[in-house]
Amino acid sequence: MNIRKNIALIAHDNKKEDLINWVKENKDKLSEHFLCGTGTTAKRISESTGLEVRGFRSGPLGGDQQIGSRIVEGDIDMMIFFWDPLEAQPHDPDVKALLRIAVLYDIPVANNKSSADYIISSPIMSSKYEREIVNFSKSQK
Numbered sequence: 001m002n003i004r005k006n007i008a009l010i011a012h013d014n015k016k017e018d019l020i021n022w023v024k025e026n027k028d029k030l031s032e033h034f035l036c037g038t039g040t041t042a043k044r045i046s047e048s049t050g051l052e053v054r055g056f057r058s059g060p061l062g063g064d065q066q067i068g069s070r071i072v073e074g075d076i077d078m079m080i081f082f083w084d085p086l087e088a089q090p091h092d093p094d095v096k097a098l099l100r101i102a103v104l105y106d107i108p109v110a111n112n113k114s115s116a117d118y119i120i121s122s123p124i125m126s127s128k129y130e131r132e133i134v135n136f137s138k139s140q141k
């Protein structure tokens, strides 16, 4: 029995279909975990797949920041974020901040289908794999 992971699912508008299709392809595996996402992404995935996805605010309204804060709190184990490489977003600083915080806290991140396929099929998904919790020295706190 695998431990249920907290997986954040996020996609920009031009990438939402790609993420929904990926979730459909991996529905059985994903149904064993806790899913969350930015507002519109979460809603669209729920409607298209029937999976329960906890929705935060929409990305441009602070959803990326909410998920970033969950990462800081240790409440997100991995993030699938299909961001749009061909279109600027009004909240690009929030997107950059979320990607930065995911790197800082050593969260596995996939930004396209092939890397998402790697994560979903990797030992990271099983209970045997324990990510080292990132500890910052006092001076960095």
Ligand SMILES: O=C(CO)COP(=O)(O)O
Binding pocket: 010, 011, 012, 013, 037, 038, 039, 040, 041, 042, 057, 058, 059, 060, 063, 064, 095
């Ligand atoms: O903009 C987003 C991520 O930066 C996604 O937000 P929505 O899921 O609300 O469209």
